[in-house]
Amino acid sequence: MRTSLSRAVGALALAAALTACTNSSSTTTTSSGTTAAGGGAPSGSTVKIGVDLPVSGADASIGIPTQNGAVLAIEEANKAGFAGGKFKLEASLLDDAVQGTHDPAAGAQNVQTFIADSAVLAMIGPFNSNVAKAEIPLTNDAGLVQISPSNTNDGLTVGDDAKKLRTAHPDTNTYFRVCTRDSRQGLALAQVAVKRLGFKKVFVIDDNETYGKGLADVFDASFQKLGGKVLGHEHVTKNQQDFKALLTKVKSLNPDVVFFGGNTSTGAGLVRKQMADAGLGAVTYMGGDGISDDEFETVAGDAANGSYMTVAAPDATKLPAAKTFLDAYKARFKAPVGPYSANAYTAAKIEIAAIEKAIQDAGGKMPTRADVLKIIAATNNFDAPIGKIGFDANGDTTSPVLSLMKVVNGKRVTIDVITLKT
Amino acid sequence: MDLFLQQVVNGLSLGGIYALIALGYTMVYGIIELINFAHGDVYTLGTFFSLAILTLLGVTGVVTGPALILVVTVTILGAMILCGLTGVIIERLAYRRLRNAPKLAPLITAIGMSFILENLMQYWKGPSPMSFPKVIPNPTYAAGPISIQAKQIIVIVLAVVLMFALQAFVTRTRLGKAMRATAQDKDAAQLMGININTTIALTFLIGSALAGAAGFVSGVYYESTWFFNGFAAGLKAFTAAVLGGIGNLAGAMLGGFLIGLIEAMTTQFISDQWANVVVFSVLVLVLIFRPSGLLGESLPNKV
C-alpha cells in the first residue's frame, strides 16, 4: 500500500490537470480547422452551436453530409459578419456513434458537454430518434434549444411520451425539428402501399430500435386501417447477418410487399439482398428514410432496384430556392449533398438568425439560452432552401413534406412529393 | 411440413458455416486449452482477404467456365495461406509466452487480440458492410416441395468433407499424431522428441487456414461482409464446438449443424429476436449438465 498513496495522489493531480485542459479548450472545433471570423472578436466572446450527429461508422454516410450542412451555414454566417462582427460563431462538433452505430448514451454525454459549456446557446441534432429520447430530458432541464434535422419518431413531440420527456419543465419545449414525423411518414407509406401500389398483404420487419420499431408500428396500424392485412411483424437482432430462416418464414405467408422499419446500418440492406435467395426477389420492398442513404444501394446491390422509400425532407435538388445552397455545398465539400444536408443547413440558419436577434435584443451583449429559445419557438414563415419553416407548439414543423423515392438503376429517384395535413 | 424441411435446409447451411469455424476453434482448444477469441475475427479476415484477391482478379459477378475453377482455387488458397500466417503470427506474438500462465492471462489476451483485429479490419475496409461478388453460379434446385441452392449444398458438403479430411490428417499422419500427443500431455510429448512449439504453430496454421476458407465460403454465401461479423459468428461457433465436445472434430461439425438448426427453428416457431437468447441458453445448459459435450468423454477431475 505504500507506493500506492503516491500513485493515488499522482492520479488525482493528473485529473486536476485534465480539468484545466477541459476548461481552456472545451470541446470546440470546426471541421475545416479554423473559422474565418469577420473582423475577429476583440472581447473574445464566442458563441457556439453544438452539433451532435453520428459521423463515424455505418451511419457516417448519412451523418457526415448532414453535419456538413450545418457547418456550411455557420461558416457562411461568419464570412458575412456574424452579429456585426462583435461575436465569433463556432461549431462544436461531437459524434454520437459508438462501434459503428448511433448510441443514445453517447448522445446524452455529448449533450451534457454542450450544456456545461456556457458558450453553447443552441444545438443541432441528433440524427436518430433513440438518441433524441436520451437527449431531450437533458436539454429541457437546461433550457438549451435543440433542432433536429431528421428525427421522425412521434413520441418526441406529441403525446404522453413527449410530455414525459420534458421532465424538468413540462410546459417548456426545447426540442424542434424541421422534418416531419413518423405518424405522417408511416401513414404516407401505408397510403402509397395500399392506394398507389395496390398491395393487400404485408409482412413487417423492424430493427427493434426507437426509430425503426416506431415507424414500423405506425405503418402496421395504418396499413390495417386502410384495409390491408398484416401477415406478421418481427424484430431482427443487432448485427444479425443471416436472415434466411426469417425470410423463409415470410415467404411461407406470401406477402405482396415487405416493409422494413430501420436503417441500412441495422439490417435493411442485407434483408433486401437475401430476399431473393428466399424466393422473395419479386416482392416489393418498402422502407422509410432509414434506407434513403447510398449505403443501401451498396449493400443490397442489384436487389435494391425497385425499392420504395420516403425521406422526411423535400428533395433539395428539385427546389429552385435551394440552388444557391447546393452550389455552395458542392464548392465547399466537393461531394454531393446528403438527404438531410439541406435540413441541417436550415436548422443552423434558424439558430443563427435567432442568436443574432437575441444579441441585438440584449444590446450587443451575450444573450441567454432562454432568449434564444423564445425566438426559435416563435419561428414562423422562415425562408429556407427547403421552403418556409414554422414551428407549432409541440416543436413540429408546420409544413410537413415527404419525398417518395424509388431506386432505379442503382440510384434513388424522387417520384413524388407528399404533403399530409394530419 | 414443407416449411419445416425448408428451415432444416436453412439451418444446416447456416450451421455449415458455424461448423467450418468451429473446426478451427476446437483444434486449437484441444491442443493448448485456449479459447482463441480472435478466431472469429480471423474468419472475417478470410472474407476480407478473399474480397481483396477477387478485386485484384477483377471479379465482380459470376464467373463461368474453366476460369471459375481457377478463380476459386486461387482465392481460397490465398485466403487460407494469409489467414494461416496471421494465426501463426498471433500465436507467436501473444500466446506463446503465456502458455504456462494461469488461464486468465491467455484468455484476456485473446480478447484483446480480437479487438485489435476487428479495429484493424475497420480501418482497412471501413465501418460499413460491403458487397461480395457472387463468384459461383447459383442455380436453385427443387427437391420435392423444398428448394435448395447450389451455395447451400456446397457449404454443407464442404463442412462434412473438411471434417473427415481433418480427422484423417489427425489420425493418420505423423504431424497429426504429434498434435494428438501434444494435446494429451505436453510435457510427455516433449520428452518423446516432439517439438511442441512447431506442433502448436502448425495447429494454429491449419486452424486459421480453415477459418480463412470459411471466410471465403461465407463471403460467397452471403454476398456481403462486415468487419464486425466475426464476433457473433465466432461466439456461436465456439458454442457449437462446446456443444459437440470441445477438442472433438466430429463434435465441432455436429455442434455447428445443431446450432444452425436451433437458430432456424427458433426463428420459425418463436421469433427471430429470441434466436440468440435460445442459442446461448443452450450453451449454458450444455455446460451445466454435460460440460464434455455430446461427443466428448467425461474427464475426471485430476488432482
Added chain:
Amino acid sequence: MMRAAPLRSLTAKIPPLGKAAIVFAAAMALPFVHYNGAFTNFLVTAGGFVLLALGLNIVVGYAGLLDLGYAAFFAIGSYSFAMLASPHFGAHGIHLPFWVLLFVASGIAAVFGILLGAPTLRLRGDYLAIVTLGFGEIVPQTFLNLSQWTGGPNGIGTLDKPVIAVAGLFAFKFGFDPLPFYFTVLGLIAFAVWLKSNLRESRLGRAWMAIREDELAAAHMGINTTTTKLAAFAMGASFSGLAGCALAANLQLVSPDQFQFNVSIYVLAMLVLGGMGNIPGVIVGSLILSALDRLILPQGTNFLHGIGLNVDLTSSRFLIYGVILVAMMLFRPEGLIPSGQRKAELHAAEIDKNAAAHEQELYTEAVH
C-alpha cells in the same frame, strides 16, 4: 524505485486509514479546482465505473472467477432502479426513494448474482468464462425483447432524481448539477472500499483467495467452495446495483445499448490495467481508462481536427483497449499497481525458471 524510497518512508508512518482519508479529501476537493460542469459530470460517470470495477474485482480479483459478462449485472441493477423510480409502471409509476433503492437494487442484483453464478459452480476457468459471456449476451437481449416491461429499445427514461429529505425540515432535490451526484458516488465508493478491505481480511476473503489459487486444495482444507463462490458473485453483483442506481439517476435513461459485451470488457480492462485483486490498483486502472475514453480521446480528436487532420480517435477506442489488454498480459500481468501476491502467482513460471537456473549455477560451481 529508488526515488520512491524517501516518500515511502514518509508515507509508511501514516496509517492506512489516514491515507484513505487524504485521498478522499483530495477527491472531494477536486471539482472545485476549477469548477466545470462537464468535468464534474465526467467524474460522476468515472466514479460509477470505479464502483463497477470494484465489484468485478471481487469476482475476478479476489475469487479468481473469470466473469466476462459483468454487464449483465450492471443491466439488472440499472433496470431495477429504473423500474422502481420512474413513471414507467402503472398509472403513476413506482417511486421508491433513491436511498432505499440503493439497497433494493443491490439486493436484486445480488440475488441474480447467485442465480447466474449457480450454473458455473462446477466449471473450470475458461468454461466458466464462456457461461458468463453467454449470460452477458442473454440478459441485455432479454431486456430488449420484453418491451412491455422494459420499454424495449427506448428503455426507461425520466427517472426520479434523488432527494435528501429530513421530515418537516428540508428537502434537497438533486437537479441538473452533477455535483451532488458526484458526492453521492464518492460516498458509495468510500463505502465499497471500506467493505472490501474488511472482506479481504475476513475468513470469506481468505476463502476467496484460497479458491483462486487452488480450488481443489481449498476444498480439501474444508472450504465450502459452493457458498464461497456464490458469495463472490453475489457481492460483486451487488456493487453493480449501487453503480446502476447512481449512473442511471444521473443519465436519466436506462436502455439495452448501455449493457453490451464491450462494457463487460471495458470494466475487465480496468482491472487488468490497474492490478487485479488490489483496491488502489483497481481504482487507478478504472480512472485511467475512463479518462482515456471520455477525456483524452475526444480531446485528442478535437486537437487533430484543429490542425486539419480528419482522424477520429474515439472510434479507435477498442483498438486501444485491445492493445492495453494484450500488452498488459504479456509484460505486466499483475497490473500497474500490483499486489505482491499476484505478482508472485503470475510470474511463477519465471521464478521457477530462475530457481532452476540458480540451482544449475550452484551445481556447476560445486562441481568445479
